Amino acid sequence: MADNEVKQLISHLDTLKPSTLTQAPQLLSRAKLALLKLHALVPGAQTSPQHLLLAATVLEYGALISIRLKDTDAFTRYYQQLQPFYSLPAERWNSRVGKPSNQSKVTGLYLLLLLSVGDYAGFHTVLEGLEMSAGKEQMEKDQFIQYPVRLEQALMEGSYDKVWGETKGERVPSEEFGVFSEVLITTIRSEIASCSERAYPSLPISNAKNLLFLDSEGAVVQFAQSRGWVAKDGRIYFPQQEEEMLAAEKDVMSSSGMVIENTLGYARKLETIV
Amino acid sequence: MADKMDVDAVNGEKEEETVGPAPDLPAERIITNNFNLINQAVDAFDARFTLRALRNISTIRKAPNFPEAIAIGIRTAFPKPQNNARRVLETMLPEQYKNVQNGEAAGGEGVKDPDVVEIAEVWAYLGVLVQVYLYDTQQYKKGAQFSENFVEKVRSFNRRTMDSIGAKAYFYYALFHENLDPKPPSKQSPVIDIRPKLLSALRSAVLRKDAETQSAVTVLLLRNYISTADITQADLLVAQTQFPSSAANNQVCRYLYYIGRIRAIQLAYTQAHSHLESATRKSPTTGPAAGFYQQATKLLIVVELLMGDIPERSLFRQPALEAALYPYFKLVQAVRVGDLQAFLKCVSANEPQFRKDGTYTLTLRLRQNVIKTGVRMLSLSYSRISLHDICTRLGVDSEESAEYITAKAIRDGVIEASLDHQQGHLVTTAPRDAYSTTEPSEAFHARITALLGMRDECVMAMRYPMNKHRQEIAEAAKARERERELAKEIVEGEGDEEGEEQFEGM
Numbered sequence: 162m163a164d165n166e167v168k169q170l171i172s173h174l175d176t177l178k179p180s181t182l183t184q185a186p187q188l189l190s191r192a193k194l195a196l197l198k199l200h201a202l203v204p205g206a207q208t209s210p211q212h213l214l215l216a217a218t219v220l221e222y223g224a225l226i227s228i229r230l231k232d233t234d235a236f237t238r239y240y241q242q243l244q245p246f247y248s249l250p251a252e253r254w255n256s257r258v259g260k261p262s263n264q265s266k267v268t269g270l271y272l273l274l275l276l277s278v279g280d281y282a283g284f285h286t287v288l289e290g291l292e293m294s295a296g297k298e299q300m301e302k303d304q305f306i307q308y309p310v311r312l313e314q315a316l317m318e319g320s321y322d323k324v325w326g327e328t329k330g331e332r333v334p335s336e337e338f339g340v341f342s343e344v345l346i347t348t349i350r351s352e353i354a355s356c357s358e359r360a361y362p363s364l365p366i367s368n369a370k371n372l373l374f375l376d377s378e379g380a381v382v383q384f385a386q387s388r389g390w391v392a393k394d395g396r397i398y399f400p401q402q403e404e405e406m407l408a409a410e411k412d413v414m415s416s417s418g419m420v421i422e423n424t425l426g427y428a429r430k431l432e433t434i435v
Numbered sequence: 436m437a438d439k440m441d442v443d444a445v446n447g448e449k450e451e452e453t454v455g456p457a458p459d460l461p462a463e464r465i466i467t468n469n470f471n472l473i474n475q476a477v478d479a480f481d482a483r484f485t486l487r488a489l490r491n492i493s494t495i496r497k498a499p500n501f502p503e504a505i506a507i508g509i510r511t512a513f514p515k516p517q518n519n520a521r522r523v524l525e526t527m528l529p530e531q532y533k534n535v536q537n538g539e540a541a542g543g544e545g546v547k548d549p550d551v552v553e554i555a556e557v558w559a560y561l562g563v564l565v566q567v568y569l570y571d572t573q574q575y576k577k578g579a580q581f582s583e584n585f586v587e588k589v590r591s592f593n594r595r596t597m598d599s600i601g602a603k604a605y606f607y608y609a610l611f612h613e614n615l616d617p618k619p620p621s622k623q624s625p626v627i628d629i630r631p632k633l634l635s636a637l638r639s640a641v642l643r644k645d646a647e648t649q650s651a652v653t654v655l656l657l658r659n660y661i662s663t664a665d666i667t668q669a670d671l672l673v674a675q676t677q678f679p680s681s682a683a684n685n686q687v688c689r690y691l692y693y694i695g696r697i698r699a700i701q702l703a704y705t706q707a708h709s710h711l712e713s714a715t716r717k718s719p720t721t722g723p724a725a726g727f728y729q730q731a732t733k734l735l736i737v738v739e740l741l742m743g744d745i746p747e748r749s750l751f752r753q754p755a756l757e758a759a760l761y762p763y764f765k766l767v768q769a770v771r772v773g774d775l776q777a778f779l780k781c782v783s784a785n786e787p788q789f790r791k792d793g794t795y796t797l798t799l800r801l802r803q804n805v806i807k808t809g810v811r812m813l814s815l816s817y818s819r820i821s822l823h824d825i826c827t828r829l830g831v832d833s834e835e836s837a838e839y840i841t842a843k844a845i846r847d848g849v850i851e852a853s854l855d856h857q858q859g860h861l862v863t864t865a866p867r868d869a870y871s872t873t874e875p876s877e878a879f880h881a882r883i884t885a886l887l888g889m890r891d892e893c894v895m896a897m898r899y900p901m902n903k904h905r906q907e908i909a910e911a912a913k914a915r916e917r918e919r920e921l922a923k924e925i926v927e928g929e930g931d932e933e934g935e936e937q938f939e940g941m
Contacts, residue, residue, distance in 0.1 A: 282701040289700055289796055290664040317803045319843030320836035356842035360854045368856050372838075416873050423880050430887050 217261035269305030462504035582608035602651035650682035773809030
């Protein structure tokens with residue numbers, strides 16, 4: 162029956178090796194069709210706990226596999242589909258049958274995705290929702306959620322070496338999180354670069370290598386050229402003209418037009434009052 | 436006794452008008468007096484009378500014989516006991532006040548009194564009183580059920596004179612459901628079930644151009660969404676609907692507060708700040724509304740801190756706010772100095788208070804503000820400081836972090852400095868002279884436009900009685916007549932007596 166079919170597909174997905182990952186989307190579509198036949202793809206009031214568990218497991222596998230395949234749209238879709246399951250009360254889940262095991266992992270991955278695209282508003286919105294439903298103590302113990310939270314804190318503070326440390330091997334909670342490490346490193350590299358432009362008058366290339374977490378001096382020179390910096394004598398010089406431009410804008414003489422306009426406005430308004 | 440009440444009610448209407456609020460009147464007198472106010476409101480199609488009637492709900496609900504008074508009121512308004520409308524209301528009151536009637540069940544809608552036109556509003560008013568009573572005695576389940584039917588009925592009436600009463604009815608409807616278990620922020624809370632009802636009420640209110648219900652229901656929906664942390668939905672609601680500009684001040688305050696909340700969560704701090712500032716300015720600061728003022732001010736303080744400004748100390752000294760704002764005062768002190776340790780201590784010490792106010796997550800975001808302020812303090816006081824020292828003073832973990840943090844601070848424009856990597860120093864540059872730029876004039880311009888805008892709003896909000904301008908015209912015409920006569924007299928007077936005669940002026 163559709164029941165068994167789903168169970169079969171789940172066990173098949175379980176045993177997938179990384180090399181055979183491309184078969185996964187097909188298997189997932191078949192599983193979803195089977196779920197539809199069971200009326201379990203969307204949790205209704207009559208869906209039994211077993212079906213709920215099957216559906217949630219299939220969707221979670223789908224989410225994790227799309228991360229491994231680097232398909233962010235599919236991941237977002239699976240996440241949205243999982244939301245109704247996660248917001249069900251505890252009574253719907255039979256203790257014998259069990260609850261979906263990867264809830265915090267999927268949520269943590271979604272938070273990380275939001276961070277890597279720079280959607281801080283969305284990040285905080287989801288975090289608020291989590292805080293309200295789960296409570297602080299549970300969240301603190303939860304590794305998968307604390308990871309993006311720590312990352313976000315470090316990013317906002319500007320301590321990029323912490324971010325670097327987090328994305329290195331041991332601190333990452335699981336391999337799916339590792340997929341994001343690359344994206345994050347690129348983000349912080351550009352951040353550091355823009356900070357360095359304003360902060361340093363010039364930098365020796367060896368120091369730049371450490372600052373930017375690059376592997377070799379050649380890479381540094383390449384990166385510098387892509388950002389439009391000048392590299393000579395083993396030092397990098399940052400362009401300085403931005404500050405002069407800003408200073409010129411604030412010059413009083415050039416904005417006399419503005420001043421005149423404002424003053425005329427005041428005079429007009431005062432006429433109406435007096 | 437009922438007869439006496441009737442007679443008094445008829446005679447008492449004049450009294451109520453000229454004398455103003457009489458707090459020592461017994462509750463049932465007030466209720467029956469309000470019937471006349473409501474009738475007047477319907478006759479004159481003027482909402483102000485209904486508002487006055489609704490205003491003394493807060494005084495009469497504290498009266499010890501409140502349910503009795505309601506029962507008497509019901510009996511006065513609907514003398515026929517088998518009236519269906521009356522029965523609906525009476526079933527909500529406790530046993531000893533009811534007149535048990537094995538009444539002839541009136542078919543369908545029931546027999547109403549001949550002057551049914553005015554009575555509909557009176558019935559609605561009594562319904563609201565019943566809601567208040569049920570809420571005060573904490574019979575939430577019963578109240579929720581009653582409110583559901585009541586609100587449907589009011590909506591079906593579609594009478595403009597019932598608008599303000601209807602708005603109050605929706606308010607209590609939402610309030611009852613909020614108190615049912617499981618309470619929000621659980622996702623199972625019954626408040627989620629009333630959302631479709633509220634949305635359809637909003638639709639009808641907009642179609643009927645019912646500004647009061649529209650504003651009340653919008654505010655209730657926002658509160659609903661925020662309580663279950665559905666911020667995206669709340670945001671969509673704000674984007675798709677318009678808040679009526681003619682709404683009452685209380686609703687406007689609430690609306691601004693909720694919008695400010697949403698924007699603060701979405702990291703749009705400047706917008707949130709302006710909304711919350713208007714909310715605190717418009718809100719009444721005394722009496723039962725002091726609680727709202729406190730909440731709004733707390734949120735305002737946190738948003739100001741997140742923007743990087745320090746709230747003024749005078750804010751904390753206001754008598755209404757002093758006690759409530761104490762934890763926030765400590766928070767502000769920690770942020771102002773840039774002391775990370777004190778900040779963390781303050782947050783953990785006051786955690787339950789912050790959670791209750793719903794500002795805990797926002798407070799956590801203040802961490803980077805503390806660091807930024809710390810960096811700024813250091814750059815102001817030192818012309819050159821080593822990164823190692825920065826690291827110890829800020830309380831950061833490593834020198835590298837300190838370096839990155841300062842670089843970020845420089846890029847964000849928090850400080851004016853440059854880093855010397857080889858020697859590991861932060862060197863501050865001399866500050867620019869602000870007065871040689873246009874910054875002062877821009878700041879002045881912003882303030883002037885704000886004040887002029889406020890003045891325009893005040894002028895537009897002034898109300899004049901309807902026919903006054905005709906009187907003015909008449910007076911002006913008379914004045915002109917008089918002037919003309921006087922001028923004529925002067926001319927004639929001058930013509931007759933030329934030269935030395937004293938000028939007999941006006």
